[in-house]
Amino acid sequence: GAGVSQSPSNKVTEKGKDVELRCDxxxxxxxxxxxxxxxxxGLEFLIYFQGNSAPDKSGLPSDRxxxxxxxxxxxxxxxxxxxxxxxxxYLCASSQGPSGEQYFGxxxxxxxx
Amino acid sequence: QQxxxxxxxxxxxxxxxxxxxxxxxENTAFDYFPWYxxxxxxxxxxxxxxxxxxxxxKEGRFTISFNKSAKQFSLHIMDSQPGDSATYFCAxxxxxxxxxxxxxxxxxxxx
Numbered sequence: 001g002a003g004v005s006q007s008p009s010n011k012v013t014e015k016g017k018d019v020e021l022r023c024d025x026x027x028x029x030x031x032x033x034x035x036x037x038x039x040x041x042g043l044e045f046l047i048y049f050q051g052n053s054a055p056d057k058s059g060l061p062s063d064r065x066x067x068x069x070x071x072x073x074x075x076x077x078x079x080x081x082x083x084x085x086x087x088x089x090y091l092c093a094s095s096q097g098p099s100g101e102q103y104f105g106x107x108x109x110x111x112x113x
Numbered sequence: 114q115q116x117x118x119x120x121x122x123x124x125x126x127x128x129x130x131x132x133x134x135x136x137x138x139e140n141t142a143f144d145y146f147p148w149y150x151x152x153x154x155x156x157x158x159x160x161x162x163x164x165x166x167x168x169x170x171k172e173g174r175f176t177i178s179f180n181k182s183a184k185q186f187s188l189h190i191m192d193s194q195p196g197d198s199a200t201y202f203c204a205x206x207x208x209x210x211x212x213x214x215x216x217x218x219x220x221x222x223x224x
Contacts, residue, residue: 004156031210043157043202043214056209091156098210099145104156 004105006092007068012111013082021077025094033077033102034067038088049075051099082112117205119215126193127223134188134218136203143205148188151200193222
């Protein structure tokens with residue numbers, strides 16, 4: 001079946017603008033994760049959704065970052081007032097449930113100019 | 114406490130060689146240790162994973178060795194091929210399910 005998909009694949013934005021990144025998890029996967037991959041910080045956890053539970057937002061780097069998951073499926077990561085240090089690849093992963101194997105999408109490369 | 118330390122940063126082997134990538138952790142609550150393979154421009158792909166109740170796991174040419182007392186685990190790639198050239202990440206997680214990644218190892222396999 002289809003894997004995790006993300007859109008857009010690339011996004012270039014001006015400093016100060018808001019951006020929205022989308023993730024479509026594998027069908028039937030109840031858990032969804034966002035990670036960020038940057039040269040300076042490696043791969044770091046951002047936020048985790050599991051079913052109808054409150055999301056674990058402990059990895060979000062600032063209050064400019066937020067995410068939602070509608071209908072237990074598609075998720076959107078929003079970055080407000082983007083800064084140059086937000087430039088990175090944003091990766092989404094999903095798993096069948098808690099403690100399940102996480103499968104990653106191809107990522108969205110965000111460049112803030 | 115939350116770090117996963119990975120070495121080496123880069124590795125070059127000839128085809129048929131056995132590259133070994135090592136990881137170490139401190140958090141004894143970690144109970145799941147996956148390895149991911151990432152090609153340029155792609156997302157990480159799950160390669161193999163182990164839980165601490167076993168000391169070794171093999172899947173095809175890939176083997177994880179796990180030493181619970183030393184809090185270390187390693188990936189061995191048998192009969193390496195040029196197509197194995199990629200960046201490899203170890204990771205660990207506990208019951209929070211948040212993956213903590215190592216810093217990655219760039220592997221190059223020459224024909």
